[in-house]
Amino acid sequence: MALPLLTSLLAFILLFALNICHHRAKQYHRLSHVPGPWIAGIFPRLWTIISTARNTLHLDHAAVLKEYGPLARIDPNTLITNxxxxxxxxxxxxSLYQKGEWYDLMSFTVDRKHLFSETxxxxxxxxxxxxxxxxxxxxLGNAYLEECVDGRLLDLFSLISAKYLSSGSTLRSVDISRLMLYLAADVVTDIAFREPFGFxxxxxxxxxxxxxxxxxxPVFEWFSAIPAMAKLVKNPWIAKYAMPKNTxxxxxxxxxxxxxxxxxxRFGPNKISKNDMLGSFISHGxxxxxxxxxxxxxxxxxTDTTVTSLRTIxxxxxxxxxxxRxxxxxxxxxxxxxxILTDKEAKNLPYLQACIAEGLRIFPPVTGLFCKRVPPEGDTIHGKFIPGGTEIAYGAWNFYKDAAIFGNDVDVFRPERWLEATEEQAATMRKTTDLIFGYGKYQCLGKPIAMLELGKALAEIFRRYDISLVDPLKGWKCYNRNATALNPKQLQLRTLRKLIPRRHFLAQINSSNMVIDSLQIGSSTSSSPKLRQASKRNGVYWFMKPRLPPVSGPPEEDHARVQLQPRHDIVTIFFPYR
Known part of the structure; x- marks a missing residue:
């Protein structure tokens, strides 16, 4: 009796194993004409899981595309292209292509989708x-967006002046990459809710x-590597404990x-109406x-994409x-x-714009797969027929390092390439790097805001500060979380206060129709410094006085922080207008 039962069990196991092998062989054969790592074509997600565990997914994607060409296989049903x-x-x-399974994993709640996750x-x-x-x-007008960015930049400089400004031989340290993160978060919450969170x-x-x-x-990273994990967590019974709640x-x-x-x-009988971005959404239904x-x-x-670009550039x-220089x-x-300079002024600084374009090119802030699904009838790509239902991912990391488009020195940060190129070459380069923000029906709607913030923030930071690395031998570390390439908040910088030379500063003051007034600053001030009031739009006060004494602040904690020091005998103090 036991022997027939054992024989039946072994036969069932063998049949089950043969069925799996047949399924794997069928899966492999479906896209076997597309080159790629052999393991990627046989075992679902295994190659991606290994790369994710090593924190090298973006680099491995780049290596695959370099070895196998512009269309390669990274999963039994997934290809990648640059x-x-x-x-x-x-x-x-x-296009008849549609969003793939990757987007389904990006929802914040179980039962609702947003613009990005809607498939x-x-x-x-x-x-x-x-x-x-x-x-x-x-x-709303561009002035609304500029006002949000300007206000938060003034908050940033006010914080630096009040807490992190050094004097003489006393150097106070600050992690400038942390402040950049606070800036990006405050800007975006101000735009979203018409009130910054106050970081x-x-x-x-x-x-x-x-x-x-x-x-x-990292959780979202693993969700994208193992979709079954995300589906499990979003099960209503598990989501009740695992997913974030508005309480x-x-x-x-x-x-x-x-x-x-x-x-x-903004809804209900006592609703509040505001002329802001949320108000625009409501007015459009x-x-x-x-x-x-x-x-x-x-x-x-x-927040995360913008601060990654700020830090890396x-x-x-x-x-x-x-x-x-x-x-x-x-x-x-x-x-x-x-x-604060205007957005128009920032766009009219060609070398600044070249630095931004080159920074986005060499270190794209977004490295997610952004898989698109081939339409049911299939498609022919690079002479190969790709059956319907196949998903094709975006290989971001070496996407913008094509020597035929950007020149042979693609691994070098060289903003001059954008200024030296012919009109036709520059148009091709811009057309390619614009893909960082997507394209067509999937282009990022936040692109104008991101470019406005990058232009203003970088111009004002380098207008005011000299920056150097605390420890050039340590450099930085980069982490990829599938959706974004992150450089850590411990970006190691040493910053010195950089002000416009006195004669240049005064020349600009005299030509800007500013009003001279006076203001008593603190009880220890023996005489009122001269105050120069800026335009009513900004509501910010400028004045000149001798070097300030060292301000109290936290001691240096580690090498990954920043030091700020007045460079000249002119100090500019900012008072945020709100």
Missing amino acids: DPELIRRMNAVR NEERHSALRARMAQGYSGSD LTADDDVHGYITTQEELL DKAGLGYMLGVAKRTVDQ LDREQCEQEAVLQVVAG TMYIITHPQVY KLQDEIDKAQLTFP
């Missing part, structure tokens, strides 16, 4: 059309949001709560739950002295608005 024309064709407005083409197109004018500023004014991670977000990024007191759940409370004020999801998406998507500039020379010679 062909700009293919990306444009897949993302074109009339239904009709719903995505309708939602995008209703939101476009709010993001572009056409509803800069508190000089702290308010409600632990940033810490929680950084802790969640949480910290982290992403707290952000959901803020979004809910803010949106609640977004319902209450859609507004909540989109407000949180603004913050999550807008700063890093590349300060480690290339010739670039640093040329950029500061361009800024110093320009007749820029005080206290």
Whole structure:
């Protein structure tokens, strides 16, 4: 009796194993004509899991594309490409390609999707059309977006002046990359909710949001590597305990709560109407739950990508002295608005714009797969037929290092390439790097805001400060979390106060129609310094006085912090207007 039972069990196991082998062989054969690592074509997700565990997914993708060409296999049903024309064709407005499974994993809640995670083409197109004018500023005017950025930049400089400015031989340290993170978070929450969270004014991670977000990024990374894990967590029974809730007191759940409370004020019998981005969404037909999801998406998507670009572009500039000198020379010679230059002025600084374009090219802030699904009838790509249902990913890391487009020195940070290129070459380069923000029906709506913030922030930082590495031998570390390439908050910088030379500074003051007044600063001030009031739009005061005495502040904690010191005997103090 036992023997027949054992024989039947072994036969069942053998049959089951043969069925798996047949399925794997069928899967492998389906795309066997596309080259790639052999393990990627046989075992689902195994190659991706190994790369994710090693924290080298973006580098491994780049290596695969370099070895196997512009179309390679990274999973039984997933290909990857670094062909700009293919990306444009897949993302074109009339393309039959659709979002793949990767996007499903990016929702914040179980039962609601936002613009980024919505995979239904009709719903995505309708939602995008209703939101476009709010993001572009056409509803509100560019002045609204500039006001949000200007106010937070003034908060940043006020914090530096009050807490981190050094004098003489006393050097106070500050982690400037941390302040950049606070800046990006405050800007995006100001735009989203018409009120910043106050990271800069508190000089702290308010409600632990940033810490929680950084802790969640590896989770999303593994979700994208193992979709079954994400589906399990989003099961209603498990999600009740595992997913963030708007009643949480910290982290992403707290952000959901803020979004809910803010949106609640805009609906109902006693609703508040405001001429801001949320007001634009509502006026174009977004319902209450859609507004909540989109407000949180603004913050999550807008903070991390922007601060990654701020940090990396700063890093590349300060480690290339010739670039640093040329950029500061361009800024110093320009007749820029005080206290914050305008977006138009930033766009009219060609070398600054070249530095931004080159920084985005050499270190793209987004490295997610952004998989698109081949239409049911299939497609022919590079002479190979790709069956319907196949997903094609975007290989970001070496996407912008094509020597045929950018020149043979593609691994070198050289902003001059953007200024030396012919008009046709420059157009091709811009057309390619614009893909960082997507294309066509999937282009990032936040691109105008990101470029506005990068231009203003970088111009003002290098207008005011000289920056150098604390320990050039240690450099920096880079982590990829599938959605974003992160450089850690411990970016090691040493910063000295950089002010415009006295005669240049005074020449700009005299030509800007500023009003001279006086103000008593603290009880220890023996005489009132001369005060120069800026325009009413900015509501910021400028005055000149001798070097300030050292301010009290935290002692140096580690090598990864920043030191700021007055460079000249002119000190500019900023008082934020709100």
